[in-house]
Amino acid sequence: MLKFIVGLALCLPLLARAALDPAALAPFAGEDSSAKAEAVTALANAPDPQVDTLFKALSEDSLFYLPDGQVIVFDGERYVDAASGQPLTTEPEAPEAVIVNNVVRGALESAIALRGLAAADPAARLAAADALKERADPSFLPALEAALARESDAQVKDALSRTTALLQLASPDKTVKLAAIERLAASRDRNIREALAPLAEAETDPELKAALKTALDAIDFRLSVASFFANVFSGLSLGSILLLAALGLAITFGLMGIINMAHGEMLMLGAYSTYVVQGLFRDHFPGALDWYPLAALPVAFIVAAGVGALMERTVIRHLYGRPLETLLATWGLSLILIQAVRSIFGPQNVEVANPTWMSGALDVYGVVLPYNRLAIIAFAFFVLAIVWFALNRTRMGLYVRGVMQNRPMADAIGVPTARVDMMAFALGSGIAGLGGVALSQIGNVGPELGQAYIIDSFMVVVLGGVGQLAGTVVAAIGLGEINKFLEPYAGAVLGKIAVLVLIILFIQKRPSGLFALKGRSADA
Amino acid sequence: MTNRRQFIQSVGALAGMAAVPGSVKMAFGASKEPIKVGILHSLSGTMAISETALKNTALMTIDSINAKGGVLGRPIVPVVVDPASNWPLFAEKARQLITQDKVSAVFGCWTSVSRKSVLPVFEELNSLLYYPVQYEGEELSKNVFYTGAAPxxxxxxxxxxxxxxxxxxxxxxxxxxxxxxxxxxxxxxxxxxxxxxxxxxxxxxxxxxxxxxxxxxxxxxxxxxxxxxxxxxxxxxxxxxxxxxxxxxxxxxxxxxxxxxxxxxxxxxxxxxxxxxxxxxxxxxxxxxxxxIKNPQNAAFVKMWKDYVQAKKLKDAPVTDDPMEATWIGIHMWKQAVEKAGSPDVDKVRKAMYGQTFKAPCGFTVKMDETNHHLHKPVxxxxxxxxxxxxxxxxxxxxxxxxxxxxxxxxxxxxxxx
The missing domain is CATH 3.40.50.2300 (Response regulator)
Known part of the structure; x- marks a missing residue:
């Protein structure tokens, strides 16, 4: 039987029109990854459609080989011969999977991209051209030049000309080389800078050397600008996370004066709500899975607000005006919540995946802006708007501010102060729940999630000035920016310490924070 | 049936060999007296994420050994304590396991700082710790067997x-x-x-x-x-x-x-x-x-863990990993050493551990080095x-x-x- 298969495999290439040389596939049946990578690169230029099938199988881990060295593809239903595309007549007994490691995967990605340049869809061509930016084998140059010549889309042309120019740097022709350097001078890529730098050192031709130097200076300037804006962006992103974590606390601690050690657990409940909603979407609406974070928002708000209201009614309301007892009681509540979540969901972190529209990044003039961070910045300001609206434009907000400023007076004119307390605490907790949804998209979701944010949250609220929404915003963004501008020089550990020292010094100077309340209401 | 007969014979032989004072009265029936071992993993706090699975692996391993007749015909009884990711508490719990519970050996610790914390206790009271996690080296105690990797x-x-x-x-x-x-x-x-x-x-x-x-x-x-x-x-x-x-x-x-x-x-x-x-x-x-990794030992190990997670409704992921395998090896090697020594006595077990081999799920027969208390492991x-x-x-x-x-x-x- 085996003989028959081998015989079939040998004679099939003669019969089928589209067929590859089995010798070109031989490395796939071996152990040597670099040989596999070379085989992939060599096949990249072959026009045969069978190569596409082979590449697809390689990238999906569905390429196998038999003990006799025959390379076969599993197409979902059956095994076919990789060289000829003909189905195997007998079910193979123990096909070994072809192992794809990083070396092979890298070669494969650029080879697939090279073939993708022939696609009809400009978006597909652009993706292919972008993939080739990272890695292009010198043997691709003729194919790239041909693709560049027939390309009509400006964006694709731009990406292609860059890759081509990088390969043309090795050209012996001076004019080609000069044009390539000029093309690359417009880049903002550090890798291109590093590719040009050694050339500038070694170049003897004065004209080329001058061109290289101008190119390097231009790239360096762009890089330093990009690096500055990248820092600004990371600071803004960290600031928006601090803001989301602290907004709920700005209500419960800032306005109501409750030292709420269980605030972090409200964030954690929000994150776990996201996890549960994600699970429901996976089971019931797999098609709409990408939109689960939106559905998680109301769920997280209601869960956290409900738990918050319950905590206020059962424990906290008995302790108003006794800060030490409140501190201990809320700390106890936080431990109970952590252990409850641990018993229900287990001590391990749970997996919350980013929806596809939150994965990846936007490249703006060399500054990489990850979508999840952009989404969180926008979301932070959205939540801020909700809080501002709720406190300043609704009757409930008016009551809250009234009760906090002068409780006996509010009581006297008929404001139900006990209910307002509960509502305000629930609102603060619910906002923290919303923050938890955002935090689940950038970090870990585990029972101890809240512990990581509680200190930062208090820091933001205290620094901003207790009771001041604007102060909380400025403090959060400011802390984010300072942290991110210190970190590259001081390192993550020292950076954090430096920020703490700065805050302590600042609080010494201004004990009531950035935006202190002035006038009569300050005494309340 | 033959198994049981062999088992009884070996129990008799070993009990005779052990010659512990008082062994006369437990020559047959009373030799069922259990052997206690300690499990020292954090079940709460930051390290619970990693260590809970190891506690459960240890319990599963002990169950499987007990199902096959235990060690020296005596059942192994695990004593589980929770040091709560609190490094000084590790030392207290270790002392409690050794002096109050009188365990013969302890399986536990994950972070290097917890191991450093219990080390003086094990050295002072002369007990044995089996440490199942890869670590930075620069340590060698006669009271510790390291079943994880050195650098x-x-x-x-x-x-x-x-x-x-x-x-x-x-x-x-x-x-x-x-x-x-x-x-x-x-x-x-x-x-x-x-x-x-x-x-x-x-x-x-x-x-x-x-x-x-x-x-x-x-x-x-x-x-x-x-x-x-x-x-x-x-x-x-x-x-x-x-x-x-x-x-x-x-x-x-x-x-x-x-x-x-x-x-x-x-x-x-x-x-x-x-x-x-x-x-x-x-x-x-x-x-x-x-x-x-594909081999019969690993297939059995993976299946046993998956079944165990399901049967006990554990929250751990039904996947196996390296520290779990090291725990499995450690407990089995301890069992083999106790059988070789004929007694759970610390000094005898330590001596019997040297050169002990075990067919591990990694597909190789791993060996405890004759001198350095570390395993020979594949990478x-x-x-x-x-x-x-x-x-x-x-x-x-x-x-x-x-x-x-x-x-x-x-x-x-x-x-x-x-």
Missing amino acids: NQQAIPATEYLMSKEGGSAKKFVLLGTDYVYPRTTNKILRAFLKSKGVSEANIMEEYTPFGHSDYQTIIAKIKKFSAGAKTCVISTINGDSNVPFYKELGNQGIKATDIPVVAFSVAEQELAGIDTKPLVGHLAAWNYFET FIGEIRADGQFNTVWKTKGPIRAQPWSPYIPGNEGKQKL
């Missing part, structure tokens, strides 16, 4: 692989870790190793983050800057759940494993169960065991797959001997014979 059984081979053609011929190295003793010591060893291979100081970047760090934007921007111009790899000793934000940021910033591969020493199948692994495909880990390097498992891309031909005192740390030259 030369994990960190050094992984670095060698990255420098090889297969691994992508890395020229620049980022040593990234959490700020405590294990990453700092490992990186000290790696730095000396890289220098001995001719890597210049300028091509090594070393960075530390606090425990629980979650914002890796700046560090990844730094890595990008550093990586320009030459093939770069990241050697990560980030411990615990900081790994999730690190890998997420890496994926979102568009750094793929084909550009800058990350090899991790503290990320195994259990940790990956809590992460969305799609953006991680191709990143590496170095261990002495992967769940995907595997795996790439993360989309399903959270590993594809083995490189492995050693056989088990290699541990060097607890790294030759790359000055002052260790005289200790190489150990």
Whole structure:
């Protein structure tokens, strides 16, 4: 039987029109990854459609080989011969999977991209051209030049000309080389800078050397600008996370004066709500899975607000005006919540995946802006708007501010102060729940999630000035920016310490924070 | 039936050999008196994430040994305590296990700091600790058997692989870790190793983050800057759940494993169960065991764990990993040593441990070294797959001997014979 298969495999290439040389596939049946990578690169230029099938199988881990060295593809239903595309007549007994490691995967990605340049869809061509930016084998140059010549889309042309120019740097022709350097001078890529730098050192031709130097200076300037804006962006992103974590606390601690050690657990409940909603979407609406974070928002708000209201009614309301007892009681509540979540969901972190529209990044003039961070910045300001609206434009907000400023007076004119307390605490907790949804998209979701944010949250609220929404915003963004501008020089550990020292010094100077309340209401 | 007969015979023979005072009266029936062992893993606090699975693995192993007749015909009774990720509490609990519960051996600890905390207790009271996690070396106590990897059984081979053609011929190295003793010591060893291979100081970047760090934007921007111009790899000793934000940021910033591969020493199948692994495909880990290794021992081990998780309704992920395998090996070796010694007495067991061998799920027969208290283990390097498992891309031909005192740390030259 085996003989028959081998015989079939040998004679099939003669019969089928589209067929590859089995010798070109031989490395796939071996152990040597670099040989596999070379085989992939060599096949990249072959026009045969069978190569596409082979590449697809390689990238999906569905390429196998038999003990006799025959390379076969599993197409979902059956095994076919990789060289000829003909189905195997007998079910193979123990096909070994072809192992794809990083070396092979890298070669494969650029080879697939090279073939993708022939696609009809400009978006597909652009993706292919972008993939080739990272890695292009010198043997691709003729194919790239041909693709560049027939390309009509400006964006694709731009990406292609860059890759081509990088390969043309090795050209012996001076004019080609000069044009390539000029093309690359417009880049903002550090890798291109590093590719040009050694050339500038070694170049003897004065004209080329001058061109290289101008190119390097231009790239360096762009890089330093990009690096500055990248820092600004990371600071803004960290600031928006601090803001989301602290907004709920700005209500419960800032306005109501409750030292709420269980605030972090409200964030954690929000994150776990996201996890549960994600699970429901996976089971019931797999098609709409990408939109689960939106559905998680109301769920997280209601869960956290409900738990918050319950905590206020059962424990906290008995302790108003006794800060030490409140501190201990809320700390106890936080431990109970952590252990409850641990018993229900287990001590391990749970997996919350980013929806596809939150994965990846936007490249703006060399500054990489990850979508999840952009989404969180926008979301932070959205939540801020909700809080501002709720406190300043609704009757409930008016009551809250009234009760906090002068409780006996509010009581006297008929404001139900006990209910307002509960509502305000629930609102603060619910906002923290919303923050938890955002935090689940950038970090870990585990029972101890809240512990990581509680200190930062208090820091933001205290620094901003207790009771001041604007102060909380400025403090959060400011802390984010300072942290991110210190970190590259001081390192993550020292950076954090430096920020703490700065805050302590600042609080010494201004004990009531950035935006202190002035006038009569300050005494309340 | 024959099994039972053999079993009774051996019990009789061993009981006779043991000649413990009072063994006359327990020659037959009373020899069923159980042997106690301690399980010292954090079941709450930060380390619960990793250590709960090890506690359950230990209980599963003991159950399976008891189902086959126990040790010396006596059942093993585990005493489980919870040191709550609190390092001084580890020492207290260890003392309690040894003096009050009178356990014959203790299986436990994960972080190096917890091991350092219990070490004086074990030395003072002369008991045995079986430590199942890879660590930084630079330690050797006659009261500890180390069943995890020493640096030369994990960190050094992984670095060698990255420098090889297969691994992508890395020229620049980022040593990234959490700020405590294990990453700092490992990186000290790696730095000396890289220098001995001719890597210049300028091509090594070393960075530390606090425990629980979650914002890796700046560090990844730094890595990008550093990586320009030459093939770069990241050697990560980030411990615990900081790994999730690190890998997420890496994926979102568009750094793929084909550009800058990350090899991790503290990320195994259990940790990956809590992460969305799609953006991680191709990143590496170095261990002495992967769940995907194919051999009958491993198939049985994996199946036993999956059944155990289901039967006991555990919250642990139904995947096996390296520290779990090391726990399994440790308990079995202890059992074999007790049987060889004919008694659970610490000094006798210690002597019987030397040279003990065990057919492990990693597919090799691992051996406890005759002198240095460490296992001879094979090394595997795996790439993360989309399903959270590993594809083995490189492995050693056989088990290699541990060097607890790294030759790359000055002052260790005289200790190489150990």
